[in-house]
Amino acid sequence: MAAEATVKQEAQSASMWKGGKSPFNVSWGKMMMWFFLVSDAFTFSTLILAYGTMRHRFAEVWPKANDVFTHFPFYDGHIPLAYVALMTFILIMSSVTMVLAVDAGHRRDNNGVALWMILTIVGGFMFLGSQAWEWYHFIHGTPAGAYVMPNGDVYKVAENAYHLHHLNPPNDALVSPLHQVVSDKAVIADIKSKAEHIHGANLTRNEYGHPLFADFFFFITGFHGFHVFSGVIINIIIFLNVIAGVYKRRGHYEHIEKTGLYWHFVDLVWVFVFTFFYLV
Amino acid sequence: MADHKNETHGYYTGDIHNQFVVEHHDPKSKKVIWKTFWILLLITIFEVGIAFAPIAHDVLVAIFIILTIVKAYFIIAFFMHLKHEEKSFGYTIIVPFILIVYFIGMLITEGNYISMMGGLFN
Numbered sequence: 001m002a003a004e005a006t007v008k009q010e011a012q013s014a015s016m017w018k019g020g021k022s023p024f025n026v027s028w029g030k031m032m033m034w035f036f037l038v039s040d041a042f043t044f045s046t047l048i049l050a051y052g053t054m055r056h057r058f059a060e061v062w063p064k065a066n067d068v069f070t071h072f073p074f075y076d077g078h079i080p081l082a083y084v085a086l087m088t089f090i091l092i093m094s095s096v097t098m099v100l101a102v103d104a105g106h107r108r109d110n111n112g113v114a115l116w117m118i119l120t121i122v123g124g125f126m127f128l129g130s131q132a133w134e135w136y137h138f139i140h141g142t143p144a145g146a147y148v149m150p151n152g153d154v155y156k157v158a159e160n161a162y163h164l165h166h167l168n169p170p171n172d173a174l175v176s177p178l179h180q181v182v183s184d185k186a187v188i189a190d191i192k193s194k195a196e197h198i199h200g201a202n203l204t205r206n207e208y209g210h211p212l213f214a215d216f217f218f219f220i221t222g223f224h225g226f227h228v229f230s231g232v233i234i235n236i237i238i239f240l241n242v243i244a245g246v247y248k249r250r251g252h253y254e255h256i257e258k259t260g261l262y263w264h265f266v267d268l269v270w271v272f273v274f275t276f277f278y279l280v
Numbered sequence: 281m282a283d284h285k286n287e288t289h290g291y292y293t294g295d296i297h298n299q300f301v302v303e304h305h306d307p308k309s310k311k312v313i314w315k316t317f318w319i320l321l322l323i324t325i326f327e328v329g330i331a332f333a334p335i336a337h338d339v340l341v342a343i344f345i346i347l348t349i350v351k352a353y354f355i356i357a358f359f360m361h362l363k364h365e366e367k368s369f370g371y372t373i374i375v376p377f378i379l380i381v382y383f384i385g386m387l388i389t390e391g392n393y394i395s396m397m398g399g400l401f402n
Contacts, residue, residue, distance in 0.1 A: 023366075023368070024365065024366045024368060024369035024372070025365070025366045025369075026365055026366065026369055031369075034369075034373055038373055038376060041377070042376075042380070045377075045380045045383070046383075049380075049383060049384060049387050050387075052384070052387065052388055052391065053387040053388065053390060053391035054391065055391070056388050056391030056392045056395060057391040057392075057394045057395045057399075058395070059392075059395060060395075066331075080331075080332075081328050081331055082328070085324060085325070085328045089321065089324065092317065092320050092321060092324070093317075095355070095359055096313060096314075096317045096359075098359075099313050099358075099359050100310070100313060103309050103313065106309075257361075260359075260360075261360055264355055264356075264359040264360045265360070267355060267359070268352055268356065268360075271348055271351045271352055271355065272348060272352070274324075274348075275327075275344050275345065275347075275348040279331055279344045280340070280341045280344050280345075
């Protein structure tokens with residue numbers, strides 16, 4: 001029996017490789033999408049790796065993410081992680097609607113595909129809007145701001161250093177780049193006289209700490225956001241094709257699967273960005 | 281085109297590239313989708329929850345990285361359907377990332393080392 005099975009398997013694998021069909025049993029379009037995603041994943045990996053390297057290089061002065069991303073819409077207080085968790089939820093949800101669109105495509109349900117595609121597009125726009133909001137707050141910074149010394153050392157205002165709040169620093173205290181509370185009035189006055197008072201972050205200045213944190217934040221979330229944006233555009237094109245009945249006439253909905261792969265990849269990258277930028 | 285059923289599973293679309301479309305229609309697929317959704321959501325909530333727990337930082341980082349890989353597995357295997365493709369195809373996609381693991385080891389070591397040296401450019 002076993003020998004027979006082996007012979008059958010060999011015959012099958014021989015026919016698989018003799019041409020005319022994919023040895024992986026997957027269409028060339030989907031395969032190429034996968035290979036593109038592998039190369040794109042390498043690009044994202046190198047970006048996150050560069051971030052990791054520099055983070056370890058400047059480990060002792062690296063900003064604490066919990067001090068940076070603390071805003072939440074319609075709430076005037078400090079809730080770390082909540083907003084980015086919401087963004088993660090939006091993206092996971094739009095991944096679900098995308099995979100339901102693919103599922104509807106397998107059932108040749110044209111209206112179902114159209115419905116789930118439009119929900120995926122809405123989810124994409126919600127994510128992009130959330131990211132714009134997050135960038136806005138990161139760029140504009142806090143009212144209290146921070147003090148940058150001529151040598152680049154950033155002295156935060158104690159009220160913005162949430163991870164030190166258990167020490168109950170005095171109201172006018174500053175926090176050194178090494179996360180130590182400076183409460184000596186003479187030292188504070190000296191720092192304030194030499195330093196430049198800044199708010200928010202750009203590519204050269206960052207009130208939350210080391211400027212490289214801001215650079216990597218803009219570059220990595222920007223590159224990811226650009227992927228989301230292109231994904232939304234592709235989804236809109238596919239959606240228009242669906243309501244025009246292109247795939248109904250073609251008899252299969254493989255295009256939905258291919259854009260679906262891209263869309264899930266965007267979600268996948270966000271899972272890593274979420275961990276390495278916000279959690280750890 | 282659906283009448284050109286292949287003997288195993290799928291059909292030829294009959295276009296210029298003789299494209300072979302694999303059909304994986306499974307009546308339980310919706311259940312799998314929602315199950316995956318709940319797993320991803322619960323892991324994310326759990327991560328946010330333990331971020332402020334009094335756990336040693338290194339342990340926390342290890343937990344986060346493991347959970348991230350678990351989430352990535354669920355997205356790739358079920359949303360991107362890789363679990364239901366040919367095994368050889370799955371390996372073709374996943375195995376190259378061994379290089380990235382190696383790269384992480386090298387560059388994180390490098391970052392720590394430059395830090396220990398007090399920086400390269402100052």
